[in-house]
Amino acid sequence: MILPDSEFKGTDGFYARQVILPEIGLQGQARLQQSRVLVIGAGGLGSPILMALAGAGIGHLTLVDQDTVSASNLNRQFLYTAADIGQPKATIARERLLAYHPDIEVVALDQTFTTELARHVIPDHDLVVAAVDNRGARRLINRACYQLGKPWIDGGVRGFSGSVAVYRPGETACYDCRFDLVEEDPMAAPVVETGADLPAAPIGALGVTASVIGSLEADLALCLLLGLGDPLQGEMLYYHGRTLDFQRVPIAARPDCPICGHHQTDPTR
Amino acid sequence: MNVQFFAHLIDLAGTSSCTVSGPADVTSLVQHLCTTYGAQLASQLLDQTGQPLHDDLFVLVNGRHIRQLQGLATPLQENDTIAFVPMVEAG
Ligand SMILES: [Zn+2]
Numbered sequence: 001m002i003l004p005d006s007e008f009k010g011t012d013g014f015y016a017r018q019v020i021l022p023e024i025g026l027q028g029q030a031r032l033q034q035s036r037v038l039v040i041g042a043g044g045l046g047s048p049i050l051m052a053l054a055g056a057g058i059g060h061l062t063l064v065d066q067d068t069v070s071a072s073n074l075n076r077q078f079l080y081t082a083a084d085i086g087q088p089k090a091t092i093a094r095e096r097l098l099a100y101h102p103d104i105e106v107v108a109l110d111q112t113f114t115t116e117l118a119r120h121v122i123p124d125h126d127l128v129v130a131a132v133d134n135r136g137a138r139r140l141i142n143r144a145c146y147q148l149g150k151p152w153i154d155g156g157v158r159g160f161s162g163s164v165a166v167y168r169p170g171e172t173a174c175y176d177c178r179f180d181l182v183e184e185d186p187m188a189a190p191v192v193e194t195g196a197d198l199p200a201a202p203i204g205a206l207g208v209t210a211s212v213i214g215s216l217e218a219d220l221a222l223c224l225l226l227g228l229g230d231p232l233q234g235e236m237l238y239y240h241g242r243t244l245d246f247q248r249v250p251i252a253a254r255p256d257c258p259i260c261g262h263h264q265t266d267p268t269r
Numbered sequence: 270m271n272v273q274f275f276a277h278l279i280d281l282a283g284t285s286s287c288t289v290s291g292p293a294d295v296t297s298l299v300q301h302l303c304t305t306y307g308a309q310l311a312s313q314l315l316d317q318t319g320q321p322l323h324d325d326l327f328v329l330v331n332g333r334h335i336r337q338l339q340g341l342a343t344p345l346q347e348n349d350t351i352a353f354v355p356m357v358e359a360g
Contacts, residue, residue: 041360043360044359044360045360046360130360131360132360133358133359133360134358134360135356135358138358155360156356156357156358156359156360157357157359157360158276158277158355158357158358158359159277160277160280161275161276161277161279161357162276162357163275163276163357179327179356180327180334180336180337203359205359210360238275238276238354238357240275240276240279240285242279242280243279243285245279245285247273247275247285249275249329249332249352249354250332251329251332251334252332252333252334252337254337
């Protein structure tokens with residue numbers, strides 16, 4: 001549903017309180033309405049990311065998650081309720097997002113994010129936001145985004161701490177290069193699609209941490225989509241919830257990286 | 270040299286940064302930190318056999334991965350900044 005201008009201008013419109021911000025205005029809001037964002041993962045990070053992007057009026061959201069809702073998700077995955085246990089996350093998330101903002105378009109894919117799916121869906125989007133829980137999935141997203149020239153935003157959590165990063169083909173080091181995974185066999189870290197609850201020993205996860213990191217990912221998405229620039233400029237941001245430290249880490253790219261190396265103009269970025 | 274800790278390493282060291290003098294390379298610095306901050310931090314710096322480094326950790330000297338320098342033998346100078354950065358991967 002495309003809203004007429006009056007919806008933006010009206011004091012009761014969904015976006016009334018943000019179009020009066022100088023950074024957004026009617027023009028910025030129209031830009032958000034025309035934006036297409038792919039969110040991979042609708043769990044702990046996906047919940048705040050999707051709600052924030054729907055709330056801001058991103059015109060088209062595609063979300064991918066192959067998981068079903070389980071009781072152990074409900075300390076942090078606020079897109080879901082106890083009544084949703086056993087239901088597919090992507091389908092339920094789509095219903096919730098459309099109930100929140102019926103003016104946007106939401107496509108839900110109840111499937112594993114594979115290389116084939118990446119090549120199929122990424123080209124139709126302006127930006128990819130990752131909300132995944134394993135290295136294999138991040139490496140897959142990284143390769144596909146650099147091949148297709150699409151920026152992607154990553155976030156991760158561990159207990160009270162988390163980190164975010166922006167990867168921009170042609171501008172910044174890629175994920176493999178930033179973590180110096182270049183020599184590692186990409187198949188050595190297969191995509192483990194398990195939601196946030198990993199098989200052997202579940203990793204502790206806290207709702208407030210996921211909300212902070214997911215919100216930072218959504219902030220970065222809005223900055224890029226509005227043309228406000230990349231606040232991180234090739235650095236990673238680490239957050240710690242017990243000390244409230246926000247630390248930036250500049251990490252050099254590898255000029256010989258097979259994924260992003262040939263794009264690099266400045267090896268320190 | 271300035272040593273920086275990130276994520277859960279801050280809890281185990283009790284600080285996000287410290288100043289260290291003396292260690293001539295990364296191995297010596299890791300040994301020094303394990304002695305100074307004890308077994309809990311050591312368990313996150315060392316691998317299962319007690320050797321540096323833990324799989325989930327990467328070390329940057331002045332923003333460069335030690336794997337692109339001389340690994341654990343990377344020499345350290347007094348004005349270097351060494352960052353101990355864990356991978357933070359859950360979602
Ligand atoms: Zn790279």
